[in-house]
Amino acid sequence: MIAGGGPAGMMAGYLLARAGVDVIVLEKHADFFRDFRGDTIHPSTLELMHELGLLDEFLKLPHQELREIRGIFNGHPVPMADFSRLPTHCKFIAFMPQWDFLNFLADHAKRFPTFALRMKHEVVDLLFENDRVAGVRAKTPEGELDIHADLVIGADGRHAITHTRANLELQEFGVPIDVLWMRLSKRASDPPQTLGFFQHGKLLVLLDRGDYFQVGFVIPKGGFDEIKKRGLPALHSDILELGPFLQDRIGELCDWEKIKLLTVQINRLRHWAREGLLCIGDNAHAMSPAGGVGINLALQDAVATANLLAAKLKERPATLSELEEVQRRREWPTRLIQRMQVFIHRYMVTGRSSGAGDTLPLLPRLFLWFPFLRGIPARLIGLGPRPEHIHSPEMP
Numbered sequence: 001m002i003a004g005g006g007p008a009g010m011m012a013g014y015l016l017a018r019a020g021v022d023v024i025v026l027e028k029h030a031d032f033f034r035d036f037r038g039d040t041i042h043p044s045t046l047e048l049m050h051e052l053g054l055l056d057e058f059l060k061l062p063h064q065e066l067r068e069i070r071g072i073f074n075g076h077p078v079p080m081a082d083f084s085r086l087p088t089h090c091k092f093i094a095f096m097p098q099w100d101f102l103n104f105l106a107d108h109a110k111r112f113p114t115f116a117l118r119m120k121h122e123v124v125d126l127l128f129e130n131d132r133v134a135g136v137r138a139k140t141p142e143g144e145l146d147i148h149a150d151l152v153i154g155a156d157g158r159h160a161i162t163h164t165r166a167n168l169e170l171q172e173f174g175v176p177i178d179v180l181w182m183r184l185s186k187r188a189s190d191p192p193q194t195l196g197f198f199q200h201g202k203l204l205v206l207l208d209r210g211d212y213f214q215v216g217f218v219i220p221k222g223g224f225d226e227i228k229k230r231g232l233p234a235l236h237s238d239i240l241e242l243g244p245f246l247q248d249r250i251g252e253l254c255d256w257e258k259i260k261l262l263t264v265q266i267n268r269l270r271h272w273a274r275e276g277l278l279c280i281g282d283n284a285h286a287m288s289p290a291g292g293v294g295i296n297l298a299l300q301d302a303v304a305t306a307n308l309l310a311a312k313l314k315e316r317p318a319t320l321s322e323l324e325e326v327q328r329r330r331e332w333p334t335r336l337i338q339r340m341q342v343f344i345h346r347y348m349v350t351g352r353s354s355g356a357g358d359t360l361p362l363l364p365r366l367f368l369w370f371p372f373l374r375g376i377p378a379r380l381i382g383l384g385p386r387p388e389h390i391h392s393p394e395m396p
């Protein structure tokens with residue numbers, strides 16, 4: 001039983017069903033059509049699609065291809081990551097609405113006879129038998145339902161009920177930022193393949209969604225009320241300071257309703273498992289949007305889970321030490337990325353102005369001087385540390 005139909009839950013569900021394990025995924029929403037989830041499909045994920053024989057069909061879905069990441073640092077354009085040398089079939093990040101990706105996985109998973117997806121099923125509690133997690137209680141359109149299972153995979157994201165009810169200890173790593181999330185239309189004359197506009201601690205992110213940009217504007221944590229007090233014109237001019245070419249459309253943000261606040265968290269469970277329960281993805285480790293790697297990590301957890309457990313689950317329930325294998329495999333890549341995110345938020349992107357002028361900081365300067373260095377962020381973002389490959393069995 002999998003709680004949560006996000007990237008981690010749907011990929012784990014797909015792979016376990018592909019191996020012939022009986023799987024039911026419970027998703028609390030009626031569909032996958034929600035905004036603000038991140039739309040990046042990384043080269044490592046595209047490689048997984050290739051390994052599953054789904055890549056050609058997947059790439060027929062509408063998407064944009066980002067082959068290099070350019071940032072504008074205090075007005076200077078700097079290429080920061082170059083994906084052209086990655087050892088993968090696709091040397092780009094595909095930008096695709098996450099609902100298309102999740103629908104794609106769901107449609108393919110439904111072809112396996114052992115797969116079931118239940119929308120509008122919200123996990124509200126865990127069921128225990130002798131201190132072992134033995135299933136979940138779910139709120140459904142037909143009322144409450146107890147579902148028993150050999151294993152509950154908690155893939156219910158960063159506000160997970162599964163790890164809360166299982167009393168798993170969460171370590172928080174303070175993040176000094178939040179993000180305002182909004183839409184602005186796109187024009188043909190806009191700068192190409194530019195993702196981030198940095199200015200002395202401030203950051204504006206533009207995600208290309210074809211005819212519009214998904215816009216992220218980093219603010220100091222808890223600072224939204226203050227921003228609202230200053231009024232919309234002041235916010236417009238803060239955004240234009242970083243992206244002046246948006247002047248002709250900034251008026252589209254004419255109402256606070258069009259601006260959503262997303263609180264950023266970085267945390268990690270000390271133990272990802274207990275008897276009968278395994279937590280993966282943002283449930284086990286909430287990620288900041290910095291670097292846009294959370295979806296990738298969540299998917300890699302799902303692949304590792306299937307690699308390590310699918311064959312066993314087909315025969316019998318997994319033991320606690322087998323569940324802990326997943327944490328042992330995935331914890332250090334997670335720690336590494338989270339440490340980098342904490343560093344970025346403490347010292348580079350704080351949401352507060354930390355200077356003036358058009359000086360180019362040392363790090364981006366290095367990317368200009370030594371182009372081969374752009375391969376490092378390309379690997380970290382595009383593949384992540386310890387990329388997983390599909391080794392779980394496939395039923396004929």
Ligand SMILES: Cc1cc2nc3c(=O)[nH]c(=O)nc-3n(C[C@H](O)[C@H](O)[C@H](O)COP(=O)(O)OP(=O)(O)OC[C@H]3O[C@@H](n4cnc5c(N)ncnc54)[C@H](O)[C@@H]3O)c2cc1C
Nearest residue numbers: 004006007008028038123157281282289292293294295298
């Ligand atoms: C502002 C912001 C922007 C981001 N942008 C990016 C980006 O561009 N690229 C990137 O890689 N990462 C990004 N991230 C991080 C990324 O969103 C997460 O790391 C990733 O979605 C984790 O996937 P997941 O499957 O573990 O969890 P989620 O995507 O959170 O999925 C959890 C699923 O479980 C469901 N659920 C929750 N509770 C229950 C319940 N009780 N019962 C049943 N279902 C439940 C939810 O509806 C959801 O569908 C961003 C994060 C933030 C905050």
